[in-house]
Amino acid sequence: MIKVAAWNVRGLNGIDHQRAVENLVREHGIQFFGLIETRVNVANVQRIRSKFLTSWSWFDDYNGPTGRIWLAWCNLEINVDILWVDNQIIHCQAMYKRTHTKCLISVLYVCLISILYGNCTHTNLWATLQNLADNISGEPWLVL
Template sequence: MLNTAFWNVRGLNRRDHQVAVRDLVSEFRLHFIALLETRVLHSNATRIQSGVLSRWRWFVDYAGPGNRTWIAWNDELIDVDILNLDTQYVHCRVHFHELYEIILITVVYGANNVSTSRELWQGLIDLADTVDNEPWLVGGDFNAVLDMSEVSGAFGDIRGAMNEFNDCILQTGLLSLPMQGERFTWHNCSLDGRSLCKRLDRLLANDVWMDRWPNMYYSCLTPCTSDHSPLVLKGDCRNLQVSLFRFDNYLALSPGFLESVHSIWHHPIVGTRMYSVTRKLKALKSVFRQKRRCKGDLAMNVKLAADFLEVAQNILQLVVLSMA
């Protein structure tokens, strides 16, 4: 099955954001990734794309008024054809090289105002009429919630927008894929106590998709460089891998270590306690990886220290012999 992820990265100009994308692709062996809100100028696009995933194909529509969505894929494994473009979505067909399998993917980046969102809802309804017995996956940042339980914190009256989103889901015949991980996909990172969290990002699929892959679900990961969580499609046992948790004791002395651990460990996770612990350990991996990079090549540093110690001991022995 296609290993894919959707993520509102909130900017891709910064080095740490680019590293986070590469780490996500590497950890989950992704074939396809949709990145939203990259904030990259057209003149910088090629350089950044080459720096993030140099061997992958990229698509972004700088000719249109939207150009907020980037799509990247491993063209050694799949082909991607863009079928429809809109300011709030990109609709494409994905074909697997080794398997005679074709799926449809719509990457969504919804507007944050009600009137413009209506254009997205109607666009998805129109797309549903063009889908003919093909598996269809719709995912991304919808900038809307389906019910009041998907909001935590102070907010205004969103019932009208919520009803319109639900009506769109009903008319398209889309179904919510099961989700594990973070309860909310976006938080406002407030430091003044006015915390606001929402489930703005999600994956939906049609009944053909559900019939073909009934065990498919997606994981809402702990946010790192963005205020949105990455969404990673899962559920195909052929792609499951065992990954050991590694911790180097010296990392505990790094600046900001305890703060990072505290921040990740206090995120609410939906699922069993064991799943919650596993998910938080995975989130800590990126913290440890970054701190290891700051320390440089540890093996080389140990070798240099050992060489220095050997030289120092030889010099000390010569000094002792000369004084005898």
């Protein structure tokens, strides 16, 4: 079984949030982490990632200047295939290497105040989720 977590971290630029992520991973044995609202400028991504979870693999949604969603996973324990990306969702398939058990994971960015963030509509998000659901054939699916 894959141990999964998600956190609306509201900024990963500070060392305090980076340490908090590492502490959660260590304390709970987390193998896959969805980080939402990282607020890290694309120019600073490598510098920030070099400070924590350095042996993990990463994927992000840098369609805009500050990646809203980052995925991180321990590639010694799981494989991740990215299946769908847009401005509010990253959808992937994770496989636990020990048992070859697979599950789908969708990490969402839900804007509560569209006027501040722009380009976010719940209609589009729910339509995307419905489309994904229509194409799932019995595989476990986590929506975070």
